[in-house]
Amino acid sequence: MDAVYQALVVTVAAFVAISFPCLLLAFLCRHRNNRLLEPDHRCASSSPLPISAPAGTSSELSSSWSLYGSAVDSSLKKLSLDDLARATGEFSPDNIIGDGSFGFVYRAVLPDGGPAVAVKRLSADHAAGAGNREFRAELEVLGSLSHRNLARLLGYCAAGRDRLLVYELLERGSLDAWLHGDAASLPLPWPARLRVTRGAAAALAFLHHDRHPPVLHRDVKSSNVLLDEGFEAKLADFGHARVVTGGPAASHLSTQAAGTAGYMAPEIREGVGASVKADVYSFGVLMMETVTGRRPSWPMKNIIGKEVELLRWAREKVEAGISSEIADHRMGLEGETETKEVKDFLDIAQSCTEESPKYRPTMREVVERLNRL
Known part of the structure; x- marks a missing residue:
């Protein structure tokens, strides 16, 4: 019996002797990994934020869906x-x-x-x-x-x-503020609105056609168009931006809805998917908003007295040949030249907001047409 007892004691002792170092090693490795994954509370300027970590690394701010596979610009x-x-x-x-x-x-x-x-x-x-x-x-x-x-x-x-x-810091704030907010008490004349629209169009054309691979903004609206001292437009807020891996002609990037009510293209609302033409649609709504001075979400009464959204109301007026009726009177249009520019401007907006994406122009074409006004 003593021999059996001694054997049992030896077995238990051997198990403990082998298991303890293994458990200790596992604990130390886990503790070390947790320390590596802890966020840096100091934000020290000596190390870049790993937005796109190299293969095989782990980071709180990295994942397999990294947009472009490129690290943050070192100049930031x-x-x-x-x-x-x-x-x-x-x-x-x-x-x-x-x-x-x-x-x-x-x-x-x-x-x-x-x-x-x-x-x-x-x-x-x-x-x-x-x-x-x-x-x-x-x-x-x-x-x-x-x-x-x-x-x-x-x-x-x-x-x-x-x-x-x-x-x-862009001291003049957003286009939204100039059209609807505190700054709206200071009328934004037509030449300034045209200048702002051309700048926003140039930014989108750059993203769609001069950036490889192209980028979708996915949240084009007046509050995301900021203005510098000379009323030069600066497109901002790229939190919803995504890459178009198939080039400018790619059909659909994602079926995940993104954007703001009133500006979203029909295909986004229906869950079909986003493409560069969805940005074009949102830009067309922005153009309508800029020239009418009314929010896209505001209900308007159409020709037969029915309440409709701004875009439908504006499109009906343009199609009926009475686009002058929807122009914001605060613009202070001067002469036939500016009146014709507004009409041509609305024609561009009309084409950008076509129901079917295939009938909408590209942003490069929009820039060319705006520059001819």
């Missing part, structure tokens, strides 16, 4: 949360210059003493889900592109659950 500043907090007065409500479902935009002055900038801070809940994808999309698009009509991204920060983007 990686800023600390502390610096951005100080620059915005601890994210003071007094410094808020914009807001939305994503969070808030603050006016800020960075420690380097340069010109004021705009800091977009995603709300913690938003940043944890879709906001994190939008954060990466903004970095990968604006961090790798440069065009006079694209808003310029200057830097970023990812600290814990905080996601922040730093842009050039």
